[in-house]
Amino acid sequence: MSAIPSTASEIAAAVIAKRITARAVIDDYLSRIDARESEIHAFNLVMAQEARAQADAIDADIAAGRQVGPLAGVPIAIKDNMCTHGVETTCSSKILEGWKPPYDATVITRLRTAGAVIIGKTNMDEFAMGSSTENSAFGSTRNPCDISRVPGGSSGGSAAAVAAGFSPVSLGSDTGGSIRQPAALCGVVGVKPTYGVVSRYGLVAYASSLDQIGPFATTVADAALLTEVIGGHDPMDSTSIPLASPSLLPSVSQGVAGMRIGRVTDLPAGAEPAVEERLDRAFAALETAGATIVDITLPSLSYALTAYYLIAPAEASSNLARFDGVRFGLRVNAADTNSMYGATRAAGFGDEVKRRIMLGTYALSAGYYDAYYGKALKVRRLIAQDFERAYEQVDAILTPTSPVVAFKFGDKVDDPMSMYLCDIYTIPTNLAGHPAMSVPFGTGAHGLPVGIQVLAPALGEQAMFRVGGALEVAAGGAQ
Amino acid sequence: MSDSPLSSIVATEDQMLEGGWELIVGLEVHVELATRTKLFSGSPNRFGDEPNINIDPVTLGLPGALPVLNRQAVELAMRIGVALNCTIQPCIFHRKNYFYPDMPKAYQISQYDIPLNIDGFLELPSGTTIGVERAHLEEDTGKSTHVGGATGRIHGSDYSLIDFNRAGVPLVEIVSRPDIRTSEHAREYVSELRAILEVIGASDAKMEEGSMRVDANVSVHKPGTPFGTRCEIKNVNSIRALGRAIDYEARRQIDVLDTGGVIRQETRHWDDAEGRTHTLRVKEDADDYRYFPEPDLVPVAPDDAWVQAVRDNLPMLPAARRSALSALTGYDTRSEAIIVVVERAQHDYVQAVADAGGDAVRALIYVQQAFADAGPMPAVPAKDLAALTILERDGKLSATQAKTVLSELVENGGGDAAAIAAAKGFEAMDNSAVEAMVDEAIAADPDAWAKYCAGEEKAAGAIVGRVMKASKGKADGKVVSAIMQSRRGS
Numbered sequence: 009m010s011a012i013p014s015t016a017s018e019i020a021a022a023v024i025a026k027r028i029t030a031r032a033v034i035d036d037y038l039s040r041i042d043a044r045e046s047e048i049h050a051f052n053l054v055m056a057q058e059a060r061a062q063a064d065a066i067d068a069d070i071a072a073g074r075q076v077g078p079l080a081g082v083p084i085a086i087k088d089n090m091c092t093h094g095v096e097t098t099c100s101s102k103i104l105e106g107w108k109p110p111y112d113a114t115v116i117t118r119l120r121t122a123g124a125v126i127i128g129k130t131n132m133d134e135f136a137m138g139s140s141t142e143n144s145a146f147g148s149t150r151n152p153c154d155i156s157r158v159p160g161g162s163s164g165g166s167a168a169a170v171a172a173g174f175s176p177v178s179l180g181s182d183t184g185g186s187i188r189q190p191a192a193l194c195g196v197v198g199v200k201p202t203y204g205v206v207s208r209y210g211l212v213a214y215a216s217s218l219d220q221i222g223p224f225a226t227t228v229a230d231a232a233l234l235t236e237v238i239g240g241h242d243p244m245d246s247t248s249i250p251l252a253s254p255s256l257l258p259s260v261s262q263g264v265a266g267m268r269i270g271r272v273t274d275l276p277a278g279a280e281p282a283v284e285e286r287l288d289r290a291f292a293a294l295e296t297a298g299a300t301i302v303d304i305t306l307p308s309l310s311y312a313l314t315a316y317y318l319i320a321p322a323e324a325s326s327n328l329a330r331f332d333g334v335r336f337g338l339r340v341n342a343a344d345t346n347s348m349y350g351a352t353r354a355a356g357f358g359d360e361v362k363r364r365i366m367l368g369t370y371a372l373s374a375g376y377y378d379a380y381y382g383k384a385l386k387v388r389r390l391i392a393q394d395f396e397r398a399y400e401q402v403d404a405i406l407t408p409t410s411p412v413v414a415f416k417f418g419d420k421v422d423d424p425m426s427m428y429l430c431d432i433y434t435i436p437t438n439l440a441g442h443p444a445m446s447v448p449f450g451t452g453a454h455g456l457p458v459g460i461q462v463l464a465p466a467l468g469e470q471a472m473f474r475v476g477g478a479l480e481v482a483a484g485g486a487q
Numbered sequence: 488m489s490d491s492p493l494s495s496i497v498a499t500e501d502q503m504l505e506g507g508w509e510l511i512v513g514l515e516v517h518v519e520l521a522t523r524t525k526l527f528s529g530s531p532n533r534f535g536d537e538p539n540i541n542i543d544p545v546t547l548g549l550p551g552a553l554p555v556l557n558r559q560a561v562e563l564a565m566r567i568g569v570a571l572n573c574t575i576q577p578c579i580f581h582r583k584n585y586f587y588p589d590m591p592k593a594y595q596i597s598q599y600d601i602p603l604n605i606d607g608f609l610e611l612p613s614g615t616t617i618g619v620e621r622a623h624l625e626e627d628t629g630k631s632t633h634v635g636g637a638t639g640r641i642h643g644s645d646y647s648l649i650d651f652n653r654a655g656v657p658l659v660e661i662v663s664r665p666d667i668r669t670s671e672h673a674r675e676y677v678s679e680l681r682a683i684l685e686v687i688g689a690s691d692a693k694m695e696e697g698s699m700r701v702d703a704n705v706s707v708h709k710p711g712t713p714f715g716t717r718c719e720i721k722n723v724n725s726i727r728a729l730g731r732a733i734d735y736e737a738r739r740q741i742d743v744l745d746t747g748g749v750i751r752q753e754t755r756h757w758d759d760a761e762g763r764t765h766t767l768r769v770k771e772d773a774d775d776y777r778y779f780p781e782p783d784l785v786p787v788a789p790d791d792a793w794v795q796a797v798r799d800n801l802p803m804l805p806a807a808r809r810s811a812l813s814a815l816t817g818y819d820t821r822s823e824a825i826i827v828v829v830e831r832a833q834h835d836y837v838q839a840v841a842d843a844g845g846d847a848v849r850a851l852i853y854v855q856q857a858f859a860d861a862g863p864m865p866a867v868p869a870k871d872l873a874a875l876t877i878l879e880r881d882g883k884l885s886a887t888q889a890k891t892v893l894s895e896l897v898e899n900g901g902g903d904a905a906a907i908a909a910a911k912g913f914e915a916m917d918n919s920a921v922e923a924m925v926d927e928a929i930a931a932d933p934d935a936w937a938k939y940c941a942g943e944e945k946a947a948g949a950i951v952g953r954v955m956k957a958s959k960g961k962a963d964g965k966v967v968s969a970i971m972q973s974r975r976g977s
Contacts, residue, residue, distance in 0.1 A: 091551045104550065111544050113551060212550040217782035245553050246784050323782055326584050329593030330548045334649075345641060349586055372584075372777035381779060 012036040016082040016230040023081035030063035030081030037083045050169040054128040077122035085169040085178035088129040091210040100144035103356025113210020130165030136214040139430040142421045143360045157414040160190030167194040170224045178224045185434025188446035192409035192459025203441035204249035207242030213327040215320035218438040228476045232256035259470040260477035265298030270402035279411040282452030293482030304398045308390040312436040318384035325368030392440045399465040409446040409459035447479040498668040512667035518690040519698040526657035527554030538650035548591030560657035563689045568604030577788035578603040580781040589629035597625035618664030629654040670733040682805040705736045716750040732757040808834040824855040832863040845873025846880045866900035875904035885963040888913045928953035
């Protein structure tokens with residue numbers, strides 16, 4: 009038996025070629041979790057027993073000569089807002105503590121079919137609301153690069169699991185940056201595909217028109233492989249795009265010669281100098297690799313954060329209404345039904361969730377709808393139009409992923425506005441429904457990772473992965 | 488496409504309420520669609536099953552579940568739109584947010600400002616046209632049973648049981664314009680609507696089972712002044728109750744206004760046993776439903792080919808059936824016989840009897856009188872009934888004899904009318920024999936005959952009675968009358 013490889017594609021290749029067993033792979037990753045999970049707290053639940061059984065089943069398939077999928081034996085960690093049949097799915101909320109869904113999310117079904125082994129459910133900001141994973145009802149996750157700092161959020165557990173080597177790949181969900189920002193802060197690759205490429209069936213909704221599932225990985229190629237596996241039309245999700253999953257792996261190594269890359273000249277300011285410096289280096293690297301840098305403007309971008317904090321809470325206020333204590337999850341009994349609703353939701357939801365439910369309820373209220381929600385939808389259209397105009401001139405756009413590197417626990421958690429600003433560069437693509445990814449590109453302050461964000465037009469995943477692949481190569485050279 | 492004459496319908500004088508008040512009614516009718524599965528999931532849409540059998544993650548609003556629109560539901564809703572002369576338009580769904588235990592997601596997926604069907608109308612059999620503002624798709628809630636407490640309502644109950652079988656069942660809400668001016672018209676509207684829904688296969692439309700639910704918006708005003716404040720009446724569970732509830736509510740409002748009071752906008756509950764309405768909730772307590780576009784669904788834009796296919800495949804509607812029967816029989820479309828026969832969907836049967844060579848008018852009357860419980864396709868073969876109508880038309884059987892044979896046919900589910908008549912000894916009588924009997928009767932009762940000749944029509948009875956007795960009931964009363972009239976010289 010050879011040593012356990014570190015990437016998904018190598019693991020699958022080795023398992024399929026019988027150089028190693030899926031069981032050996034999973035045992036190895038479980039031992040890494042054993043060694044360091046108490047320090048990191050990436051997981052709400054480690055599924056050791058189920059994972060070993062699943063790995064054994066894959067080994068049996070291979071031994072029997074049966075066909076196995078492209079992720080055969082690859083451990084994967086799943087954000088705890090994706091439904092796993094019979095396995096607790098909590099959204100890191102007390103209101104769902106102990107709830108075991110009677111069905112699998114579509115992405116889970118596709119992963120299982122591909123031979124991936126689900127190793128655990130990862131910690132997150134409650135209901136995906138937050139940028140630090142400090143809003144989890146079950147305690148914060150620590151950044152493996154510096155355990156005094158946050159991993160970002162809301163998919164902080166999934167980012168930390170990959171960064172800590174607990175799992176070669178993981179899934180997160182991204183509503184305003186919840187994959188890309190923690191990827192940047194933990195120094196891993198994170199992808200938010202085009203809205204509708206990956207099915208949302210079984211993803212516990214935060215803001216339905218913005219939520220999208222995507223992968224974390226240590227390499228751009230693994231992220232492409234994962235996106236291929238989980239992408240493609242799903243009849244169970246009406247907003248799923250009726251197209252087969254895109255072929256992405258070839259794009260990763262295609263290079264950027266001849267591509268036009270946009271530099272946003274009116275990007276909202278606020279990034280740390282070291283982050284700006286990394287962005288300049290990224291442009292220079294792409295230019296060296298044969299791309300042309302084109303200056304573009306996105307004038308509506310400065311309104312994106314405001315629009316997001318009306319649209320997302322509005323949808324959330326409705327999506328989270330079902331947590332009423334009637335059919336599942338927490339119930340706090342009271343004298344009558346209305347009091348039971350109030351008591352259950354008061355005890356079950358954390359402060360940030362309550363804040364957004366109230367914001368959203370207000371934004372949708374009679375007499376305020378036009379001024380808030382209606383206007384936010386108009387801004388959303390303007391932003392989409394800005395991007396459309398820009399993509400007439402360029403194939404992809406580069407920005408920082410996060411204005412800052414990983415920050416200390418408690419730095420922002422009591423100041424919602426400063427926390428919300430973490431997502432200033434990631435939110436616009438969610439509003440437009442476009443794909444975007446974060447690629448690690450060296451380090452900034454305190455030697456902490458900096459992520460560069462690649463944006464592309466709707467269904468422009470191939471262009472995005474070409475740029476992502478080139479940045480990865482350049483980063484390797486630069487470090 | 489529809490240009491219904493709706494602008495300002497004013498009650499005719501005989502429709503006005505006493506004291507110069509005019510009644511204004513608009514109806515909101517919810518119908519459950521007769522789809523195989525639910526509006527947004529694959530669970531069966533079936534009434535009467537054991538509780539909580541027809542459920543799934545979508546029906547229960549489990550976290551992560553997503554709705555997928557049922558194409559058959561859209562098609563049935565479009566049929567309703569076409570049948571009600573609506574414009575079918577590209578539409579979207581909204582969420583209507585409110586908490587209630589039998590509402591799984593704490594929001595109802597419904598249609599708000601851009602519904603599927605708009606601007607239609609329904610023509611009442613009596614001739615009045617009632618505007619239809621919209622007919623939109625939405626999902627039904629589950630069904631709560633509140634146990635304990637005096638009222639059977641959630642307030643004051645010990646606990647509640649919820650059956651989610653009904654949750655997610657497709658509904659179409661049909662909203663009329665406030666064009667209804669009498670409780671009779673309201674009843675007629677619902678009855679005609681129900682007939683249409685049954686005919687087009689959109690719903691079984693049973694008010695008793697709740698697959699058709701009617702809420703009435705009732706107000707009164709003096710003509711020439713703005714409409715009065717309206718009250719919405721709920722819990723109206725039959726067409727008869729609808730008429731009673733509207734009449735009661737109008738009376739109540741007039742009493743309030745006549746004594747200087749003010750009508751509050753409110754929802755009122757009809758108590759059929761007490762025969763009165765009482766306040767359920769006033770408008771100030773009304774929920775703010777925070778409608779917003781449903782982000783889990785995409786717009787629905789039925790293309791022209793689909794709309795045309797629905798139009799082309801629509802069966803003949805009740806109004807057209809009445810016209811057809813009118814053309815067949817010469818009876819007015821508003822005649823009771825035609826309305827009743829069409830309501831029972833027995834028009835095809837009448838046509839079949841006519842096609843089998845029968846007399847159409849007699850067929851219509853026979854069906855109206857003898858086939859009340861026979862359903863759309865009575866067991867008696869059309870040709871058997873046709874034979875009977877011919878025997879009567881040709882004077883081979885009297886009306887009375889024909890009726891006797893008809894009951895026999897109904898009882899046996901068919902048979903040879905001539906053979907039944909023969910077996911009962913109903914042989915035809917020729918007119919000369921009847922003439923002789925009339926002459927004998929005149930001779931036997933000259934007093935009666937003199938009175939009859941003097942214009943006292945009632946006196947004819949004595950003569951006719953003698954003829955009937957002599958013929959053992961076989962003489963045709965009409966023939967007897969005709970002979971008597973010719974003898975009298977009138």
